[in-house]
Amino acid sequence: MTVAAAPPRVATHCPYCALQCGQWVDRTGAVDGREFPTNRGGLCQKGWTSGALLHHPERLTTPLVRPARAAPLGPVGWDAALGHVVDRIRALQAEHGPDAVAVFGAGGLTNEKAYLLGKFARVALRTSQIDYNGRFCMSSAAAAGNRAFGLDRGMPFPVTDLDDAEVVLLAGANLAETMPPLMGHLSGARLVVVDPRRTPTAERAVASGGLHLQPVPGTDLVLALGLLHAAMADGHLDAEYLTERTTGFDEAWRLAAQWWPERAERVCGVPAADMRTVVGWLAGATRRYVLTARGAEQHAHGVDTVTAWINLALALGLPGRPGSGFGTVTGQGNGQGGREHGQKSDQLPGYRSITDPAARAHVAGVWGVDPDSLPGAGRSATELLAALGRSGGPKALLVFGSNVLVSAPNAGAVAERLAALDLLVVADVLPGETAMAADVVLPVAQWAEEEGTMTNLEGRVLRRRRALDPPPGVRTDLEVVSGLAQRLGFDGFPADAETVFDELRAASAGGIADYAGISYARLDAGEALHWPCPEPDHPGTPRLFTERFAHADGRARLVAVDHTPSAELPDAEHPLRATTGRVLVHYQSGAQTRRVAELAGVVPESFVEVHPDTAARAGLVDGEWARVVSRRGAAQARVRCVPSMRLDTVFLPFHFGAEQAANLLTNPALDPVSRMPEFKVCAVRLEPV
Numbered sequence: 001m002t003v004a005a006a007p008p009r010v011a012t013h014c015p016y017c018a019l020q021c022g023q024w025v026d027r028t029g030a031v032d033g034r035e036f037p038t039n040r041g042g043l044c045q046k047g048w049t050s051g052a053l054l055h056h057p058e059r060l061t062t063p064l065v066r067p068a069r070a071a072p073l074g075p076v077g078w079d080a081a082l083g084h085v086v087d088r089i090r091a092l093q094a095e096h097g098p099d100a101v102a103v104f105g106a107g108g109l110t111n112e113k114a115y116l117l118g119k120f121a122r123v124a125l126r127t128s129q130i131d132y133n134g135r136f137c138m139s140s141a142a143a144a145g146n147r148a149f150g151l152d153r154g155m156p157f158p159v160t161d162l163d164d165a166e167v168v169l170l171a172g173a174n175l176a177e178t179m180p181p182l183m184g185h186l187s188g189a190r191l192v193v194v195d196p197r198r199t200p201t202a203e204r205a206v207a208s209g210g211l212h213l214q215p216v217p218g219t220d221l222v223l224a225l226g227l228l229h230a231a232m233a234d235g236h237l238d239a240e241y242l243t244e245r246t247t248g249f250d251e252a253w254r255l256a257a258q259w260w261p262e263r264a265e266r267v268c269g270v271p272a273a274d275m276r277t278v279v280g281w282l283a284g285a286t287r288r289y290v291l292t293a294r295g296a297e298q299h300a301h302g303v304d305t306v307t308a309w310i311n312l313a314l315a316l317g318l319p320g321r322p323g324s325g326f327g328t329v330t331g332q333g334n335g336q337g338g339r340e341h342g343q344k345s346d347q348l349p350g351y352r353s354i355t356d357p358a359a360r361a362h363v364a365g366v367w368g369v370d371p372d373s374l375p376g377a378g379r380s381a382t383e384l385l386a387a388l389g390r391s392g393g394p395k396a397l398l399v400f401g402s403n404v405l406v407s408a409p410n411a412g413a414v415a416e417r418l419a420a421l422d423l424l425v426v427a428d429v430l431p432g433e434t435a436m437a438a439d440v441v442l443p444v445a446q447w448a449e450e451e452g453t454m455t456n457l458e459g460r461v462l463r464r465r466r467a468l469d470p471p472p473g474v475r476t477d478l479e480v481v482s483g484l485a486q487r488l489g490f491d492g493f494p495a496d497a498e499t500v501f502d503e504l505r506a507a508s509a510g511g512i513a514d515y516a517g518i519s520y521a522r523l524d525a526g527e528a529l530h531w532p533c534p535e536p537d538h539p540g541t542p543r544l545f546t547e548r549f550a551h552a553d554g555r556a557r558l559v560a561v562d563h564t565p566s567a568e569l570p571d572a573e574h575p576l577r578a579t580t581g582r583v584l585v586h587y588q589s590g591a592q593t594r595r596v597a598e599l600a601g602v603v604p605e606s607f608v609e610v611h612p613d614t615a616a617r618a619g620l621v622d623g624e625w626a627r628v629v630s631r632r633g634a635a636q637a638r639v640r641c642v643p644s645m646r647l648d649t650v651f652l653p654f655h656f657g658a659e660q661a662a663n664l665l666t667n668p669a670l671d672p673v674s675r676m677p678e679f680k681v682c683a684v685r686l687e688p689v
């Protein structure tokens with residue numbers, strides 16, 4: 001008897017979050033966990049079931065075009081689809097100028113795609129109007145990191161460093177649901193979880209002998225100031241570190257001095273005694289970390305809130321000390337690389353600024369164009385969406401890798417703006433809400449069908465590898481961008497991932513995120529390369545800041561920040577604070593995971609977590625549908641009575657579309673520095689349906 005040989009399998013990484021767990025994928029699309037430092041062989045349910053989308057019956061396999069705005073989408077060939085897009089682009093730009101066409105990218109795209117998309121916008125379209133969904137995700141943490149450390153790499157250390165931590169404070173991070181394998185690295189630590197909800201992560205904190213601090217949503221900044229005050233008062237500051245490695249403490253302290261713990265408690269609701277306990281734990285351990293995620297960041301004052309957490313970490317002497325540190329947990333698969341190579345409106349490859357003449361000259365040199373021909377900075381994502389179809393705003397939008405109809409704030413208004421466009425083009429894998437609203441839909445390959453690189457939450461560059469062919473009729477994003485550029489008369493847009501990466505290396509050389517020394521050959525040989533990696537024989541930089549921070553003087557900055565209330569506060573008509581976020585089995589807008597039966601079966605529809613007393617007051621019954629109403633719109637959600645909820649707060653996941661979309665409620669108020677919207681607080685009321 002002969003045993004059939006197992007089909008050959010390819011080493012790649014999960015399509016979803018920034019942990020980029022190691023996966024095996026075989027020719028049939030079967031997925032298995034693979035030993036890799038972030039996941040050690042394990043995967044979460046999303047990773048295990050990701051193969052279900054490869055042969056999914058709803059997979060887009062032919063370009064679709066809507067001949068007129070009101071006509072239905074119909075199948076066409078690639079030549080017709082790309083030709084149609086280019087004809088419309090030319091006509092709109094001839095009438096309204098280059099900025100009439102806008103591009104929207106994503107932190108899930110490979111480095112190669114993010115890079116080529118940025119170059120396509122600046123060189124082939126000559127538009128300044130390009131931004132991406134990272135504005136919704138990482139921009140506040142990035143701005144705070146740049147301000148404090150002179151450089152933004154979410155985790156400036158490998159996640160395996162966390163294995164030895166004694167105390168870890170997680171501010172607005174529900175890692176037990178959003179990155180389950182990462183919890184394995186925290187199993188030896190006492191955890192402090194700051195979250196308005198009693199999440200599974202908060203439960204783990206209590207079980208670890210730590211604490212769950214349950215602030216009012218939008219008041220982390222006060223809590224962090226209260227903790228800094230307690231640290232000062234109880235003699236826990238690291239004076240030597242502050243003197244040798246930082247500047248700005250005196251100014252920061254002047255504001256924090258007014259937030260003694262009892263006063264901070266009156267605003268954030270966290271007991272002063274708990275604040276003192278927590279700083280005592282952080283100061284008393286030698287290996288300790290402060291990590292933030294979207295709960296601290298997605299606010300109209302998210303940059304200052306992250307800054308307050310960084311100030312606390314600096315005052316205790318954590319960043320850049322081996323075995324300790326500050327980090328922000330990057331979200332999307334390529335959330336880190338996606339913010340480095342030019343799809344952000346103010347950025348050029350290598351994390352360069354588009355307003356810096358030297359940066360423009362370098363990148364223009366690589367691209368073979370005149371630096372003066374490169375456009376300047378365009379609108380940020382939320383502002384870009386708000387300008388669509390308006391006078392002076394873009395008339396066409398090309399979307400790669402984002403489902404903005406579900407995931408952008410104030411989604412009802414976004415739908416109106418998309419409808420006001422002359423041309424909406426969406427490249428996607430599946431018929432998500434935004435794709436189905438498009439005039440042209442371009443079917444593209446998925447992770448296991450293409451080559452490329454991703455940069456994970458540790459700043460480590462990883463190879464995505466092709467395990468199987470895409471279905472007939474499907475092209476890669478790189479082929480789509482290359483094809484459009486060619487039809488617009490531009491040759492310099494290769495579709496081969498390694499060729500694009502080699503160009504990216506040159507464009508990033510000498511920049512902050514320097515990839516010049518990273519090659520497919522080195523990655524394929526198994527090297528673990530974290531940027532910056534400026535030379536082919538450079539070992540990469542797994543740990544940053546151990547000697548100096550990235551500011552010219554080598555010091556980190558404490559920046560003076562003070563409490564600002566959320567942009568929208570409860571009132572008589574909208575008496576509750578709604579916050580939003582994630583559940584384990586769904587990913588983002590749900591375009592992918594709502595189509596995986598094993599996942600959709602667990603959480604099939606939207607819900608609202610609410611304290612039983614708050615539910616009763618609103619006339620709601622557990623398990624029945626509720627209408628959640630904000631100043632912008634209403635969303636349907638099934639009532640989940642949760643006794644651990646704050647009486648003043650409700651929670652909705654944002655993974656659902658149509659009338660269940662939480663973003664029908666959310667406030668598009670923006671942080672003044674990062675232009676990140678306030679996803680985590682808006683005022684609502686609850687009504688029975």
Ligand SMILES: Nc1nc2c(c(=O)[nH]1)N[C@H]1C(S)=C(S)[C@@H](COP(=O)(O)OP(=O)(O)OC[C@H]3O[C@@H](n4cnc5c(=O)[nH]c(N)nc54)[C@H](O)[C@@H]3O)O[C@H]1N2
Nearest residue numbers: 172173174178217218293294295331332581582584587588
């Ligand atoms: N299952 C799953 N995993 C994912 C994703 C997914 O969609 N699903 N997406 C990936 C991406 S792109 C991202 S960005 C990450 C996000 O990862 P996380 O940041 O862990 O996820 P969120 O659920 O958005 O927010 C975390 C917590 O913030 C809390 N929160 C709300 N308001 C506040 C506040 O004012 N202060 C504090 N301290 N906390 C608050 C919420 O209750 C929530 O539990 O997850 C990644 N992993």
Ligand SMILES: Nc1nc2c(c(=O)[nH]1)N[C@H]1C(S)=C(S)[C@@H](COP(=O)(O)OP(=O)(O)OC[C@H]3O[C@@H](n4cnc5c(=O)[nH]c(N)nc54)[C@H](O)[C@@H]3O)O[C@H]1N2
Nearest residue numbers: 133136137400401402403407427432580588589591654679
């Ligand atoms: N209320 C609320 N809203 C939020 C958040 C929140 O916490 N609360 N979080 C925000 C955050 S952190 C994020 S990151 C955003 C994310 O939200 P989105 O930007 O909508 O991200 P996804 O749902 O991942 O959308 C990805 C789309 O791209 C498709 N896709 C997948 N891979 C590829 C590819 O390789 N190429 C192309 N062309 N398409 C592909 C998928 O099928 C899907 O349609 O949501 C934000 N919105």
Ligand code: SF4
Nearest residue numbers: 014016017021044047
């Ligand atoms: S934790 Fe993130 S990368 Fe790992 S399997 Fe789950 S979704 Fe994929």
Ligand SMILES: [Mo]
Nearest residue numbers: 136137331332
């Ligand atoms: Mo995100």
